[in-house]
Amino acid sequence: MDRQLDQLLSSAGRPALCQSVLPALLGCIADIARTLRTSHTVALAGTANAFGDDQLNVDVAAEKLVRDALAKCPAVVAASSEEDPAERPVRHSRDAGQTAEEASSEQYTVAFDPLDGSSIIAPNWTVGTIVGIWDGASALRQPPAERQVAAVLGVYGPRTTAIVALRVPGAEAACLEVGIGDQDFRFHVIRSRVRFADPPFATRYFAPANLRAAAESPSYMRLITQYVGKKYTLRYSGGLVPDVVHALAKGHGVYVSPVTAASRAKLRRLYELCPIALVVECAGGRAIDPVDGEEILARPLEGCDDRAGLVCGTTDEVDEVKRELLGASLESCR
Amino acid sequence: MDRQLDQLLSSAGRPALCQSVLPALLGCIADIARTLRTSHTVALAGTANAFGDDQLNVDVAAEKLVRDALAKCPAVVAASSEEDPAERPVRHSRDAGQTAEEASSEQYTVAFDPLDGSSIIAPNWTVGTIVGIWDGASALRQPPAERQVAAVLGVYGPRTTAIVALRVPGAEAACLEVGIGDQDFRFHVIRSRVRFADPPFATRYFAPANLRAAAESPSYMRLITQYVGKKYTLRYSGGLVPDVVHALAKGHGVYVSPVTAASRAKLRRLYELCPIALVVECAGGRAIDPVDGEEILARPLEGCDDRAGLVCGTTDEVDEVKRELLGASLESCR
Structure with missing residues (x-):
């Protein structure tokens, strides 16, 4: 992973989250980007009346990519998605060897919308992936402000980018923008500190x-x-x-x-x-x-x-x- | 080129336009897509105050790609662009060997906006390229409805697509959507007939x-x-x-x-x-x-x-x- 990204994330003191879960999700965003890039025929169908079915095809492909990524993260114990809206335990793939760090107390529940914006896929407008990462074995009946510790937005446009937000209790909150390479999964930090500006504003x-x-x-x-x-x-x-x-x-x-x-x-x-x-x-x-x-x-x-x-x-x-x-x-x- | 695309275009009876100019422009759209895909730092600068300069960098890169493409088309005799808004003769590159077809009476002037939508490059929204192709040695002081015989819109989003419109005197007008592969310049027709629909409309x-x-x-x-x-x-x-x-x-x-x-x-x-x-x-x-x-x-x-x-x-x-x-x-x- 990009060294700057590594440094920015490591300050959170959550090794499994920052060295396993977040990188897996960023890699998955690269995978979804590649899937979308070659899904010309899916988008075609989006222009026909039978949009529902074909939209589902792209959504399901993205859904599977996220689930596959999570299966490689031992710290992710439960997941639910807009496509399958019930929290279920995550079955880890065989290569999800548990490192010393991951055998720690870190346990996460991931909730995600694999492909948000299906109505604008056919016209080839920018769409996204939304992911929330929660402390513990469920996202429900918890105070979100404390228990949702990270979020990732994948942005599929002319480029592939991601916004990563991290707010772990006891550490400073962070929001950064990451550029994602298409071919080689290389990430690099575009903006290490994404912030709304202060007035005056040239344009609102x-x-x-x-x-x-x-x-x-x-x-x-x-x-x-x-x-x-x-x-x-x-x-x-x-x-x-x-x-x-x-x-x-x-x-x-x-x-x-x-x-x-x-x-x-x-x-x-x-x-x-x-x-x-x-x-x-x-x-x-x-x-x-x-x-x-x-x-x-x-x-x-x-x-x-x-x-x-x-x-x-x-x-x-x-x-x-x-x-x-x-x-x-x-x-x-x- | 894709056989269906070839067939659709060949009916226009303009071999240089359809076998040289339009394919060159579609290839160029693939090139611009690749340039944008890797221009993370340009977009970064777009978020700073000094937008003008950096926007110019991407625009200039796209501009050069279009000019390079046109230089390979002997039938394109003049060009002008939003970045260099004066009609000038096109200097053809050495490998622009003139085929029998191209030595015909076909002569075109190309007017283009290499990268439209600079204000939305930083947020990674879909942007485009706009190209108009005119019969003869100038686009000025001509009746546009008759003399502008083709137009191409490049669309850079999650995928790369293009809209090609063709209205050559004496032939039926055509409008089609083409999907453009990123790596290998493969084109394929997504929709052979792009048409506004007839009422009633489910959504307006x-x-x-x-x-x-x-x-x-x-x-x-x-x-x-x-x-x-x-x-x-x-x-x-x-x-x-x-x-x-x-x-x-x-x-x-x-x-x-x-x-x-x-x-x-x-x-x-x-x-x-x-x-x-x-x-x-x-x-x-x-x-x-x-x-x-x-x-x-x-x-x-x-x-x-x-x-x-x-x-x-x-x-x-x-x-x-x-x-x-x-x-x-x-x-x-x-």
């Missing part, structure tokens, strides 16, 4: 998800109108990973996916929201539930299929959205 | 470019509000190639980049609008100038730097935007 960005909800939510429509009036720049791909990574790359941005009566919460807390929230927080931003304004990582998960909306990005922007979307209801509670 | 998409203009244009703001009210799905990457290719992949979509007093026309007609308009028309869609509602390809270019706004996509949607944006002014002319 907004990503309004679930925009159809604005038709029935005057406060969401007002928010959109305000962004337009304040000349924010619109960037919205519809892929959660690229949309959040855009803000991280620019140093500014706010992603808003509200929930209304007719437009239900659809982001999965375990596979999408918790890892994204950890990344955003480790980069100095904020991620909240638009329904009550609470931090995404504040509430334990009840089950693998828990869902919610999301507001995340630059802290001040998130606070502003909270006031705008919840201001009236908070007022009425007084 | 809109891509509102230059959204800040809505702050000073009530008609543009009204248009956006209508899309929200009619539950259109928002997809807007800010890259012209991915935004248009999204509509082509989904079979529906409308891209709107209006022009207002404070927000001037910034899309270049020669390097961006004309090739995009040819692709959209060959796929059965429509591309108009939002200022007067005229077809993009109706008016000859005065110079290499001519600029305009753009409304393009599904024909009915473009007509609707025209009514919405120009309705009032058309009314007042009566």
